[in-house]
Amino acid sequence: MTEGTPTSERPLRIAVIGTNYLGANTAAGMAEFGFDVIGVEIDEHRLKLLSDGKAPLYEPGLDPLLKKHTDSGRLRFTKDYHEIADWADVHFICVGTPQTEGSDSADLAQVNSVVDMLAPLLTRPCLVVGRSTVPVGTSKRVEQRFHTEAPAGAGVEIAWQPEFLREAHGVDDTLHPDRLVFGVQSAAAEATLRQVFATPIAEGSPVVVCNLPTAELVKGGANAFLATKISFINALAEMADATGADVTQLADALGFDKRIGRGMLNAGPGYGGGCLPKDLRAFMARAGELGVEEVITLLREVDDINYRRRARIVDTAHELLGAEWVGRNVTVLGAAFKAGTDDVRDSPALDVAGRIQLHGATVSVYDPEAMENARRVRPTLRYAASAAEACEDAHLVLHLTEWPEFQQLDPVALKDAVSIPVLLDARLSLDSAQWRAAGWTYRAPGKP
Numbered sequence: 001m002t003e004g005t006p007t008s009e010r011p012l013r014i015a016v017i018g019t020n021y022l023g024a025n026t027a028a029g030m031a032e033f034g035f036d037v038i039g040v041e042i043d044e045h046r047l048k049l050l051s052d053g054k055a056p057l058y059e060p061g062l063d064p065l066l067k068k069h070t071d072s073g074r075l076r077f078t079k080d081y082h083e084i085a086d087w088a089d090v091h092f093i094c095v096g097t098p099q100t101e102g103s104d105s106a107d108l109a110q111v112n113s114v115v116d117m118l119a120p121l122l123t124r125p126c127l128v129v130g131r132s133t134v135p136v137g138t139s140k141r142v143e144q145r146f147h148t149e150a151p152a153g154a155g156v157e158i159a160w161q162p163e164f165l166r167e168a169h170g171v172d173d174t175l176h177p178d179r180l181v182f183g184v185q186s187a188a189a190e191a192t193l194r195q196v197f198a199t200p201i202a203e204g205s206p207v208v209v210c211n212l213p214t215a216e217l218v219k220g221g222a223n224a225f226l227a228t229k230i231s232f233i234n235a236l237a238e239m240a241d242a243t244g245a246d247v248t249q250l251a252d253a254l255g256f257d258k259r260i261g262r263g264m265l266n267a268g269p270g271y272g273g274g275c276l277p278k279d280l281r282a283f284m285a286r287a288g289e290l291g292v293e294e295v296i297t298l299l300r301e302v303d304d305i306n307y308r309r310r311a312r313i314v315d316t317a318h319e320l321l322g323a324e325w326v327g328r329n330v331t332v333l334g335a336a337f338k339a340g341t342d343d344v345r346d347s348p349a350l351d352v353a354g355r356i357q358l359h360g361a362t363v364s365v366y367d368p369e370a371m372e373n374a375r376r377v378r379p380t381l382r383y384a385a386s387a388a389e390a391c392e393d394a395h396l397v398l399h400l401t402e403w404p405e406f407q408q409l410d411p412v413a414l415k416d417a418v419s420i421p422v423l424l425d426a427r428l429s430l431d432s433a434q435w436r437a438a439g440w441t442y443r444a445p446g447k448p
């Protein structure tokens, strides 16, 4: 960090800017590490919840951690940049970088808005650390702006520290990261980040110290690889369907090879959520700007395979309904893009539900946590208060998000509620023998 920053006399003061999925976990985690933290959030509703020690989203374990530290006084939230400008030693940028409307590239408006608001107020040296996922090259542009627009000028140092937390495991991943990537330009910045993350480093979290472009590329590269793994196993599910093989056993057998690994090898409706899809596209868009055709060709197919999965599920549903849509009741179990979260951004479950409704069927959706968000995104679907209610008079039940609650469903009792007992287990995770024994027609893509 730049000379003069008071790190030795007192614990570091940390600002976390943008406090939804990434930022709320980051702010609570930094407080748990022992620092004084101020979270900055411009959304009034989220700001109110956070100030009361409540998470603005469903994330296991986050509410108690926020409450613990808002009560202890170590963590507070504001919308006023004046409160952090000369107070914080380290400013973490955690705002959103969604896909630009009508383009594959990342929309950096939120990152730019942070610079607009923070830079003119910075009068003393500090470290600004980007945690948002950004296209390679962004940090240098951000640096240039801070150096010209902040009164502290070059005293504002930039680092990038991409975050790999998984929704539904956000707290654990924040407190015990599987690796820390420090994109830094000086030994002082590295030392400051080592101080911030002293607790997980002492626990054994490995640290990769690298330059800014490497740090920016790590996150995009990681998500591109994970997306490729998911599309790879989904392509193999098609092979399994064509040959009578079982894709789950195939994944188990492949996964025992340590070079391959079992993680992200579950065939299903494909990836979704607020990160993987938009990060993959932003990576391709940046590769296009840089003229790296290999990346575009490879990842375009990965993305296409992913979206064909959704169409394939709709086709199978059509076939199971006897090629009739109108007048049919279809139950969709799940709305979140995966279990353990209420995030419905680019959710395969909601996308499939919407497509089936467009074909003319009546669709009833149930999700244990994501109903409110789903209703906001797709208000015309029918929403049931329970899985049992969603299944009433159904001609087809689709299992699209792998919540543990759905594993506990009683197929015998549900058979009495539906019109026709047909189940399409697009997550391949229900007990096929149990459902068949209860008299259901059970179908799962990639399984014989």
Ligand SMILES: NC(=O)c1ccc[n+]([C@@H]2O[C@H](COP(=O)([O-])OP(=O)(O)OC[C@H]3O[C@@H](n4cnc5c(N)ncnc54)[C@H](O)[C@@H]3O)[C@@H](O)[C@H]2O)c1
Pocket (backbone or CB within 6 Å): 017, 018, 019, 020, 021, 022, 023, 040, 041, 042, 043, 046, 094, 095, 096, 097, 110, 113, 114, 117, 131, 132, 133, 134, 163, 164, 165, 166, 167, 274, 275
């Ligand atoms: N969601 C995840 O699990 C996850 C994991 C790793 C990395 N990331 C990356 O982290 C970033 C944030 O992701 P997210 O899912 O939390 O995004 P999000 O859009 O859900 O949250 C962004 C928050 O920033 C606030 N904000 C916007 N502009 C602001 C400003 N100028 N000042 C203060 N607050 C502002 C918004 O109101 C919102 O609450 C993205 O780049 C994402 O790709 C997300």
